[in-house]
Amino acid sequence: xxxxxxxxxxxxxxxxxxxxxxxxxxxxxxxxxxxxxxxxxxxxxxxxxxxxxxxxxxxxxxxxxxxxxxxxxxxxxxxxxxxxxxxxxxxxxxxxxxxxxxxxxxxxxxxxxxxxxxxxxxxxxxxxxxxxxxxxxxxxxxxxxxxxxxxxxxxxxxxxxxxxxxxxxxxxxxxxxxxxxxxxxxxxxxxxxxxxxxxxxxxxxxxxxxxxxxxxxxxxxxxxxxxxxxxxxxxxxxxxxxxxxxxxxxxxxxxxxxxxxxxxxxxxxxxxxxxxxxxxxxxxxxxxxxxxxxxxxxxxxxxxxxxxxxxxxxxxxxxxxxxxxxxxxxxxxxxxxxxxxxxxxxxxxxxxxxxxxxxxxxxxxxxxxxxxxxx
Amino acid sequence: xxxxxxxxxxxxxxxxxxxxxxxxxxxxxxxxxxxxxxxxxxxxxxxxxxxxxxxxxxxxxxxxxxxxxxxxxxxxxxxxxxxxxxxxxxxxxxxxxxxxxxxxxxxxxxxxxxxxxxxxxxxxxxxxxxxxxxxxxxxxxxxxxxxxxxxxxxxxxxxxxxxxxxxxxxxxxxxxxxxxxxxxxxxxxxxxxxxxxxxxxxxxxxxxxxxxxxxxxxxxxxxxxxxxxxxxxxxxxxxxxxxxxxxxxxxxxxxxxxxxxxxxxxxxxxxxxxxxxxxxxxxxxxxxxxxxxxxxxxxxxxxxxxxxxxxxxxxxxxxxxxxxxxxxxxxxxxxxxxxxxxxxxxxxxxxxxxxxxxxxxxxxxxxxxxxxxxxxxxxxxxxxxxxx
Numbered sequence: 018x019x020x021x022x023x024x025x026x027x028x029x030x031x032x033x034x035x036x037x038x039x040x041x042x043x044x045x046x047x048x049x050x051x052x053x054x055x056x057x058x059x060x061x062x063x064x065x066x067x068x069x070x071x072x073x074x075x076x077x078x079x080x081x082x083x084x085x086x087x088x089x090x091x092x093x094x095x096x097x098x099x100x101x102x103x104x105x106x107x108x109x110x111x112x113x114x115x116x117x118x119x120x121x122x123x124x125x126x127x128x129x130x131x132x133x134x135x136x137x138x139x140x141x142x143x144x145x146x147x148x149x150x151x152x153x154x155x156x157x158x159x160x161x162x163x164x165x166x167x168x169x170x171x172x173x174x175x176x177x178x179x180x181x182x183x184x185x186x187x188x189x190x191x192x193x194x195x196x197x198x199x200x201x202x203x204x205x206x207x208x209x210x211x212x213x214x215x216x217x218x219x220x221x222x223x224x225x226x227x228x229x230x231x232x233x234x235x236x237x238x239x240x241x242x243x244x245x246x247x248x249x250x251x252x253x254x255x256x257x258x259x260x261x262x263x264x265x266x267x268x269x270x271x272x273x274x275x276x277x278x279x280x281x282x283x284x285x286x287x288x289x290x291x292x293x294x295x296x297x298x299x300x301x302x303x304x305x306x307x308x309x310x311x312x313x314x315x316x317x318x319x320x321x322x323x324x325x326x327x328x329x330x331x332x333x334x335x336x337x338x339x340x341x342x343x344x345x346x347x348x349x350x351x352x353x354x355x356x357x358x359x360x361x362x363x364x365x366x367x368x369x370x371x372x373x374x375x376x377x378x379x380x381x382x383x384x385x386x387x388x389x390x391x392x
Numbered sequence: 393x394x395x396x397x398x399x400x401x402x403x404x405x406x407x408x409x410x411x412x413x414x415x416x417x418x419x420x421x422x423x424x425x426x427x428x429x430x431x432x433x434x435x436x437x438x439x440x441x442x443x444x445x446x447x448x449x450x451x452x453x454x455x456x457x458x459x460x461x462x463x464x465x466x467x468x469x470x471x472x473x474x475x476x477x478x479x480x481x482x483x484x485x486x487x488x489x490x491x492x493x494x495x496x497x498x499x500x501x502x503x504x505x506x507x508x509x510x511x512x513x514x515x516x517x518x519x520x521x522x523x524x525x526x527x528x529x530x531x532x533x534x535x536x537x538x539x540x541x542x543x544x545x546x547x548x549x550x551x552x553x554x555x556x557x558x559x560x561x562x563x564x565x566x567x568x569x570x571x572x573x574x575x576x577x578x579x580x581x582x583x584x585x586x587x588x589x590x591x592x593x594x595x596x597x598x599x600x601x602x603x604x605x606x607x608x609x610x611x612x613x614x615x616x617x618x619x620x621x622x623x624x625x626x627x628x629x630x631x632x633x634x635x636x637x638x639x640x641x642x643x644x645x646x647x648x649x650x651x652x653x654x655x656x657x658x659x660x661x662x663x664x665x666x667x668x669x670x671x672x673x674x675x676x677x678x679x680x681x682x683x684x685x686x687x688x689x690x691x692x693x694x695x696x697x698x699x700x701x702x703x704x705x706x707x708x709x710x711x712x713x714x715x716x717x718x719x720x721x722x723x724x725x726x727x728x729x730x731x732x733x734x735x736x737x738x739x740x741x742x743x744x745x746x747x748x749x750x751x752x753x754x755x756x757x758x759x760x761x762x763x764x765x766x767x768x769x770x771x772x773x774x775x776x777x778x779x780x
Contacts, residue, residue, distance in 0.1 A: 018401060018462050019394045020685075020692035086393050242775045257778040259764075262771030266709075269770050273706040277685035278678075284395050299678050351674045358654050358677060365654060365677075367469035367647040368405065370684050371395045 018371075020277070022090065030090040034097070036067060041098040043329040049101050050188040056158045061102055062139050069104065071137025073112045078130045079137040085109065085221065089228050089283035096232025099332045101189035103144070103155045105225035111143045112136055113290075114163055114218050118170060121206045121214070128172075129205075132161060145218055149345050152192035156180050166199035168208035168215055173197055187335035217290035220297040222344040224286050227279050227300040230308035230340050231272070237308075237333045238268045241315040248320075255318070264314040271310050275303040285372075295357055298350035305347060308337035395688075397466075404463055408445070408470040415439055416476050424480040425599035430514075430556040433480035437511030446509050447485045454493075454501070455509035461638070461691035468642035475648070483553060484508045484515030486639040488561050491631045495578075495619040503615075504580070516554035516583070518562035518605055519628065521547060526765050528563075529573040529625070533607060535564035537614065537621075542566070542579060544587075544610040552759075554603035555592045557583060563624045566617075576624035580616040581607070596751045638691070638700070641711045643684035649718045649749065650680035653725075656746075660725045672721040679714045683707075702773035705766040712756030712763060719750040 022030075040060050049055045064070055072088055074080020092105045112133060119129035135141035144159040156162070157180055162173045180193040206214065242265060245256025255261050282300035285293040312334035316323035323330055341347065357363050397405070421436065422429030440446040441455060449464045450456025459467065479485065485508060492505060507513040524530040533546020544564060554560055560581050567575030583590060587610035592600030619627045657673045686707070690700060723730040726746060734744040757763040771777040 018397055018688065018692070020689040021696050022393060238775070242777060246778060254778045256771075257780050259768065259780060262775075262777055262780075263764070263767040265775060265777065266767035266770040269774060270706045270709050273703055274679070274682045274686055274710055277689040278682050280393070280689070281395065281685050284393055299681065302678065303682060351671065354678065355670060355674050358673065359658065365647075365651045366473055367644040367684060368473060370647070370681060370688075371397070 020280070022086075026087055026090065029087065030094060033067065033069060033091050034094045036063060037094055037098045037100065041100055043332055046099060046101060046189060046332055054158055055189065055191045056102060056155060060100075061104075064102070064104055065137070065139025068137075070108050070139050071112070071133075072108055073116075074133050074137045075116060078133045080112070080133065084287035085224060085283040086280075086287050089224070089280060092225050092228035093232040093235075093279075096229030096234075096336070097236045099189065099233065099236070099336050103142075105229055106145070106154070106222060107136065107142060109225045110145045110147075110218050110221045111163065113221055114145050114170075114214055115143065117214050117217070118163075118172075118205050121210045125172075125205050135160075145222075146195055147215060147218055147222060147344070149219055149349070150222075150343060151194065152183055152185075153195055154185075154190050154192055154343075156193040156195055157182065157191060162195060162197075163205075164195065164197060164199075165211065165215060166204070168211040169199070170205045170211045170214055171197075171199055171203040172205050173203055177203070185339060187339040189332070189336065190339055216294075219344060220286055220290050220293045223297050223301045223350070224279070224282050224293075226340045226344045227275075227282065227297070227304035230304040230337055231275055231279050233333045233337050233340070234268070234272050234275070234304070234307040234311040237311040237315040237330060237337075238265060238272065240330060240333075241265060241311075241318050244322075245318055261318055264318060268307070268311045268314050271307040275300075275307040278303045294353050298345075298353040301345060301350045302347060302354075305337075305341040309341060312337045401462060401466060404459075405466045405470060408467050409474070411443055411445060412470060412474040412476055415443065416474055421477050423599055424478060424553070425555070425595075425597075425601045427556060430480060433477055434511050434514060436477045437479070437481050437514075441510045446511070447489060450485075450489065450493075450505075450509070454505045460695055462688070462695070465642065465644070465687065465691060469644040469647070472642075472644040472648040480553065481508065481511060481514045483517045483557075483561075484513070484559075487517065487631050488515055490639070491578075491627060492618065494630065495623075495627050500615070500618065513558045514553065514556070516551045516557040516560040516603075518548035518551045518554070518560040518581070520550045522549055525550075526762055528628070529576075531563055531565055531576060533562070533564050534568060535566050535577060535579050535612075535617075536568065537566065538611075540614050541611045542614060542617070544579070544581065544607040544612065546607050548605040548607075550593075550602050550759075551605055552602045554583065554590055554605055555600045559583060560605060561618075563628050566621050566624070570622075573625035575622055576628075577621050578618040578624040578627045579612065580618070581610060581612055585610050585612065587611075596754060597748060638687060638704075638707075641707075643680065643687045643711075646680040646711060646714055646718065647684055649715070650677050653677075653718050653722055656722055656725050663727075664725060666724060669721065669724055672717065672724070676714065676718045676721055679710070679717070683711055683714060686710075702769055705761075705769040705774070708760060709757075709763045709766050709770075712753075715749075715753040715756045719746065719753040722746045723750050 040063060049057055068081050071080035072083050076082045088109055095105055115129050115133050119126050132143055136143060141160040142158055143161040144153055144156060145163045146153050148165045160175055162178060164171050164173060178195050178197040180195060183192045185192050245261055246254050248255050279300045282296040285296040315330055319328060319330055322328045421432040424430050424433040444455060444457055448457045448459040448467045452458050489508060492501060519528060521531055521533060535542040535544045548562060551560060560583055562579050562581055563576050564579055565575055566577040587608040589606040591604045593602050593604060595601040653676055732743055772779055
């Protein structure tokens, strides 16, 4: 039992953080807002050169073949700087799904591996358009789409789909609805195989959103602590007032108890993505709750400034409000846990925190066989 | 990251489970806030000590097992799973014990630890005073040095377990010229000493769970002082760290309550009209698990050489609010029956355990430093916001 990250994982996190600190600022985010695409190709290329777009891509096709535990703190850093580019969805969802499609359908291997290599080197964008997300972020920048028809998985190129753009409350997001016509030639796997793939994709997408919200929450809190030290009223820093301290302390508590939940979900997703439903739903709910509380309290502590376009805080707050509803909203995720709590075969109790197969012993004291756990 | 128990850890769990199954009293014990229940719980402490299960994290030399923090968590999980009796000596073994090992002389360790471990001596805590609650540095009770002794005068209040306990560990002002957190010392007093008067205070459940203690020229040997004279504040803060941090409230306690809550919810949900109950049950379950995950993460970090800091104040807020949420939700599920105190020994005793827990949960945000004080600590020490 070891709940720590290793030195390599922390070093990777640090090097991404330092790259992002140079490449992504509130100025450069606001500059993206002025452009049609909203997408900074230079930043994307830098991320590809660092190996991050291909972090979860198999080594054989130019990736680093790492896993969700290696990636989770990087996703958190993307949230911390409110990175507009869809790195987390591409690097964690699209790559895994393509690799799984290659496994599931040998006829797709050549094309799939070529796409994986292009994802890794940053030359192509493939978006996994899961049915839970009616609008796809940066669809207009994508070269290919993995799309569901029922539970079948189809691959379409940009010229095979038609996009209708929608503005997001978060000016960093570029949403579109995708219209397309399924055909036998576009289908990669059937519904039976697709169901598992979509389920894993949802868990990876929700995990990525959770990790980003964890980063967003911490960034909002840090900015607001600083503001509360700088801003003076009644002749003293507003942060010396208990009423202000307690708002921000509550944010800190919410973050502290979301972090290990998100990290555990990363672990479970990496080990067994199809059985990570409860762990991921818990992570999404806990991280969203932290990010939403920070958005609320941090706006409050900024006073009227917090309600302006000029103040940077809304870059993070709006991303939080958007990601909260992305990859399944609170109702969806709480419902997955609720369903499990009502499952008569569900096993609870402290000894099953890390799953029943983990507590691999049977003293013959159990009346029933441990079968269902919230993995 | 490897969130899997080792074979040794699973074997340890099996050993704990088996021992508890064989030794837990068949009949539930009376409350340890009654004289009969107190003695029953003392017997249970002795039983635990005989099996070396009293304080698994303590070194073997003191009757422990030298367990690491993960093993401690496993022990606690099995302990609450088995619904074993509450620990009447928790002030001693979880708070004073580790403090004694850090600050005590060899002679003090020899004198106090083994009797604490064996259940022979049960400890109360004596910190708060009528004028020193959240503002603990306002302590006024004095211990004045007279030769090899201290002469103690003053009053302590809200001393948990003091009605039936044998000893109390206190903080007194040993330097009468001093103010605030300087000039305080950490001193042990036997509760049967001449000049000590203990006045029980009934808690919300009507039982004397804590007491006022009056000291009228009470003489104790200077040997009873822990650490140097004037070091009382520093030592108390390290004890408070244990209290708010890992040791006082292990996650298994809340996971067991959450598990019982889910069972109650499964039975009652068809009869419940309040649509917010579903959300409450899901959140209680998630928060209990989040507290467990956080504790495992902290334990792993400490075992890898890290330290625990102001984030322990986050723990205290989180578990005390979680406990309130669990028991409030249970009361909602019980509806109009929630207020009924069951007859002693009646079959319907489940009602009583929820009500007891509900009343006790009211104290969580208050004891061990109120949650308002914890929020100040988080803001000032963890977030580094300006002091007021």
